[in-house]
Amino acid sequence: MSILFSRILITFSILLVVAGTAISQENDASFIDGTITNQEGEPLPYASVEVYDLDSTLIAGLSADETGYFKTELPHGDYTIHIKYLSYRNQVIRVDDMNQSGRTPLGNIQLGSGGTLLDEIEITAQRSQMELKLDKRVVNVGADLANAGTNVSDLLDNIPSVAVDVEGNVSLRGSQNVRILVDGKPSGLLGNNVADALRQLQSDMVERVEIITNPSARYDAEGEVGIINIVMKKENRSGFHGSVDLTVGNPHNYGAGINFNLRHDWINLFLNGGLYYRKSPGGGSTYQRFEGSEGIQIYKSETDRYRSGLSNRYQFGADFFLSEYSTITASGIYRFSDGKNRTEINYRDLDAQENVLARSQRVNVENEDGNDLETAINYTRTFDEKDRKFTADFKWLRNLDNEIADIRERFLTNMEDDLLQNSNNIEGEENFLFQADYIDPVGEEGRFEAGLKANLRDVSNDFQVTQQNENHEWIILPEFDDNLTYFENIYAAYAIYGNKFNKISYQFGLRLEHSDITTRLENERRDNNRRYTDFFPTAHFTYEVNPENQFQLSYSRRLSRPWFRMLLPFSNFSDNRSRRVGNPDLDPEYSHSLETGYLHYFDKGSLLSSVYYRHRTGVIERISQFTDEGIELEVPVNLSTQNAYGIEWNMNYDFFKWLQYTINLNFYQAITEGSYLDRTYHSNSKTMSGKTTAKFKFPKLFDFQFSFDYRAPRTTTQGRRNAIYSMDTGISRDILRGNGTISLTGRDLFNTRKYSGYAEGPEFYTEETFVWRSRQLTLNFNYRINQQKSNDQKQSDDAGGTDDFGI
Template sequence: MKLRSICGSLLLLLMFPGWLLAQTTAENTFSIRGSLLDEQNKPIPFGNIILFQESDSSLVRGTNSDEAGRFDLAAKPGEYFLKITMISYQEKIIPDVKVVNQHLLLGTLRLKPGTTLLGEVVVQGEKSQMELQLDKRVFNVGTDLSNIGGNAAEILDNVPSVSVDVEGNVSLRGSQNVRILVDGRPSGLTGISSPDALRQLQGNLIEKIEVITNPSSRYDAEGEVGIINIILKKEKNDGITGSFTATMGHPANYGGSFDINYRKKKMNLFSSYGINYRSRPGSGSSFQAFNRSDTIFSYTETSRRNRGGLSHNLRVGMDYYLNEKTILTGSILYRRSDGRNTSQFRYEDFDRYGDLVGTTLRDEREREPENNTEAALSFRREFQQEGRAFTADFKWIESDEDELSTFREGDPAGTRTLRQRSSNTEDERNLLFQADYVHPFGERGKWEAGVKSTARVLQNDFLVEQQEGDEGWTVLSAFDNNLIYRENIHAAYLMGGSQFEKFSLQAGLRGEFSDITTELPEVSQVNRRRYFNLFPSAHLSYELNKLQSLQLSYSYRLSRPGFRELLPFSGYSNARSLMTGNPDLNPEYTHSMEGGYLLNWESGSLLSSAYYRYRTGVIQRITIVDSVGFSRIYPVNLATENAYGLEFNLSSTLQSWWNLNANFNFYRAITEGFHQDRLLESDTYTWTSRVTSKMTFFRQLNFQAGLNYRGPRQIPQGRELAMYAIDLGLSKDVLKDKGTLTLSVQDLLNTRKRRVIIEEEGYYATSTFQWSARQVLLTFNYRLNRSKKEVRGREDMEENEPDN
């Protein structure tokens, strides 16, 4: 009864913000529904459907067809006509569209191939910045000016509910246990071995981001808070299409990219390439105090860093249509980066009275070459029965990365010098096979099943050597380790769903067998884990009316420790504060529940969500003082956690020239656990928010301002302080709308800094760290036989409508 009461209260809370508005908006509103197909009975996604009044040809509203070609327009009783436009298709007018006191079903509308140039089509729509689907939110990142010229990490940091910290770690709703995919599959581009990999992927190659906060059984159970899927660009129009992008910025950021697509008859060739040189300055400072019975000691640390180098991304592939229902796709992706990184540390040591007793300088020079190669083969077969399909996928990934560093340490006078060098080699191989089958039944039902197998091997070899004076190099035995990680996961799932009038129900069950081994050959230590888990999921939705709907979902998930979390040692830059891993980590398990209320109105939408997560075996990084002046930060399966929150996503057109998007996420997390007989707990209330305002001036100049904020929060050993950043963007179309110039500023006030306070018995530390300083970017994009799908606003569409 208590759970029912809580769920009921949450749903009332979610519905309240838009309830009164919905009552007036939903009255006497009906649907105009249909679907767009081409002459080969293939769906036409993202077609532009514009509704006009029959009496005076005034524009009422517009929409886009979804990926299945379906569209749905809300309209009050009256007489209208429809105009349908789509790139490379002839314009179609549907006259005598009469809405009485019921929904209007137009059925299938077929478009013929176009024979005129695209420039003659003057009424355009676009995919909005955020699209809401049954089980996910889709963000079309190209409409966000602050993303242009950026990389994948910066784009993710601009997606509502998602944040990327200064070290490159991605969080969803405040948790880093999120699964990141590329085109629905694991990829080395998402930082399997290194979080910095996301910064090497240029944003110009990304089409959209999918955020799935409560995945169904068809998805991997991996990821406590859900899945982020990065969709790369691939054009589907006939002929040659493409775009070219050049970027320059300060601090040094120079790059260029292109994506080219050629389609004719049964063959579709696609390719993309990006090259980029970056230099990212960063800085940090900290104060650490040690107060023990025998020693009182403190020191300050200031650091300056610069990370950069040259990177390349190349992708080529081909779709081959064996027949109208069968397609075979093959692609190869290669990424090469050659990082050149430097860092300088200055330590000032103080005695118990606060007097300076010594200063130490430490410099690092690092080379970081990395190669990542991926090959993918996909087969898709559709059947005569609509919606019935079989797909099979195979993927091979191989990557290698070296981190080769030299260190020089001594006093400012140079009277003593210590030389060190380290090597950190990471090699990975990943094989994946997956097959899925979907079978419709009845009028609105379907069931689906699938299997998946992955085999992954990672090897890490870490070594530190030291030289004092003119002596030879000596291996530091405490920093000589070799880790071999083997992971084999086999999964199968079955799920089904159907729609009953206003109710939609989907439920599934996924089974995963995990066989994971971590081995330290040099110390003859082997840790093997084999376990089988069942992961149920359920999704329920109810349509209150055409403008309002409710959703309720549940899933059971796990989060296996990442490769970096398992490494005994992963860096030696700051010898006084080591970031290490833990080969003995076990996975986390999560029960996740979420309720949502969606309200649509003529000029916008509001999605309200309430969620609850119960986690066991929670992995937390803790700080241990190994000796006076030296600390170690490493992860452990620390605790259980109860987390719940409220999230609101608003998208609204305030004026024909002004669009507003806002996200607000408030949550509470209660964490409690023990480590080495010490109670470590936290109870934090915090919130994150992003507000983006997009304005169009003079019908040609687009301006965007965005504010990101992350509130302070408690952690088991202390607290993290608030962080915020302001981004600005300005763009203008040139060369008869074939090109676009964009000027953007990321982190205008230079405030994107991580600030942490640690308080323990006998130990106190404060730190501030900024990964990258304020960035100014100028980007030029040129489109070849491709339209810019941008928001024109109601005035533009009215002005360009034909005379009747």
């Protein structure tokens, strides 16, 4: 650890030197106000006011009062103010260099008529579920009724272009090599086992999800297919406000969550957290035929399992407004989980004519305890010069996960004693992150941006399996006994320059990353060192025909490092016939990604069409191999190359004021060529996925929504995955004078979300079907204190926007 802390001190010293250039200037916060009227001077009561910074991030959302007057407090800076009112044209006001004297009056803001006036106007507070931007898609998850009372894994599985498989692995546009961030950075909330962490993190704490398919150089190069950024809730309005969520569901799904904020003058305090219990049943079946040195071996199995447990998460912190130029944010996160999992597998061994030879039953009872702790400090410094900004971040996280499983296998057709085993897996991580970013305007339209980052990560995994012998003594199985330590130190620097020429915006970026990675098996005394330095260029172009029509072209080079569990040579021991193991010798994947898009705004919606191409080298695929005893081992290997082509459409449209419609379609082809251990692997997968959502709003009654999700069959290098389809629905109603909302949702109404397919090779054939969780019904109650519906549900008639360079 002495080397690690030396690196920490060196990196931190560099960041302190950079941060030392920022000199704070004390001043009180400013505010803006104005009055919204029509062209005849009549006030427009309760008109919607949204305040965005120049990165298109929502800073504040509020409604005018009954006289059309509004007022909101903001730190010194540059903003765009979006004013909206039903049946009137939207108006956007740019506020540059906010008045340092305390008040920036906008005066009387007149909205022009935007269509036929309605006899009765129903004011709603609903932002479009999906906002389309040329560099990303923003999904406002609170607008989707199906997400009420769910976890983040379910939430992501409900987002267009994103899929979550039976084991909880997340994929984007058909690829699992996607980087998942929380609030734009790696987070201890995700830990080492991202799939399990996403199931324990509750969706009511998430404000929005950003899908970034071709990131610029300011983002980590990690993630071949792009980035999924989960943005947590955090208010910025003055005063005390918050919300309380209560959930009950079937199968077992119970929870209570809070989200509180208190802002006054120079400080903003925030707290959110919750306590949840879930028990999810599932199961499946397997047929396997293997022909080895001992002849033909066939078995069938039926699996019945559940995963259950208690989880708790708290986030607390404060924003300190040192001046109108300087802000420090300090926060901490604590999460624990107490899981109880049970898996029962019933085997039938068959002869070549598939007559039953033997029956056995294997029961795995696992206790899984986890603790996560994270602290973060952010410093933000703005300047008199418009758009100039400096930020510095420090984050430390530590997590510990302990899995203990008791296994009993009974042999039902003979007099053998029961086989008793025990597996113990202790996994821990410590992570330090340092980051500094600086933005400087160049001329009227240009911008230069640069930054440094260091991410220092230590992970350990101590795995051991013991077995009771005929003398009732517990002995260690040597092939399942070792301690793997993983050291990953990533150092990065980047620079970006962008500008605008007539209707063409452009941005060029270059990111340098040095990776220093060591994998060590302590008992075997085996080290695997990886040190490499890479350059990752990016380029983005936008041509704006007019405000309603824009074209984009982008390029990026990226990589995907093997995630920690892919390197573990040990396996989950619950199924003794089929195991997933890791490969400590994996190398990273590299990809070149090219994408072009066309974004068109309608009066009542938008359409984003994208065509993309990815070329990957060192592709990591899981290959099924077999031991002489017929035990299947799924091993990840660097297969070879892949070329993927795709076209995607995202459209949302408000057919009527009471009907909102969204559709996403993604058609793609992936050609994989490679070889491993003198065997050739090839696949040419032509497939598609689609999701459609219709939302009906009946004023003063209720909102109703249904969605349909379909993923077509696809081929793999060893077989085929069958189609998956499902339907979700939800209904909600505001109660308690608009302060509360009660909703009833149903996921996978017809129990059709089944994962199935087959794999085959010269010596084997395997067919599987699995259901992760059956149909789920959830009743959710949300009560708001001193606020209307949360900011992720504010009205928005447009479909997003662009950043400074339209990309």
